[in-house]
Amino acid sequence: MENAVCPLCARHRTPGDALTWSSRHEPDGTITWICPTCTRAQLWRIEALLPLVPPEPARRVA
Numbered sequence: 001m002e003n004a005v006c007p008l009c010a011r012h013r014t015p016g017d018a019l020t021w022s023s024r025h026e027p028d029g030t031i032t033w034i035c036p037t038c039t040r041a042q043l044w045r046i047e048a049l050l051p052l053v054p055p056e057p058a059r060r061v062a
Contacts, residue, residue: 008053021034022034034052
């Protein structure tokens with residue numbers, strides 16, 4: 001399975017959850033796979049063909 005890690009959150013893609021992941025077809029012909037959580041968070045960017053933005057790390061509360 002090619003590109004078996006979400007480029008945004010580094011979640012591993014397994015054969016059991018492969019159908020729930022979204023594919024993004026890049027202009028150079030490569031396919032990037034995005035996990036369901038990141039797909040929901042970035043859906044408007046995906047549909048607008050904008051670059052994806054990694055989520056910000058959680059902030060610690062003192």
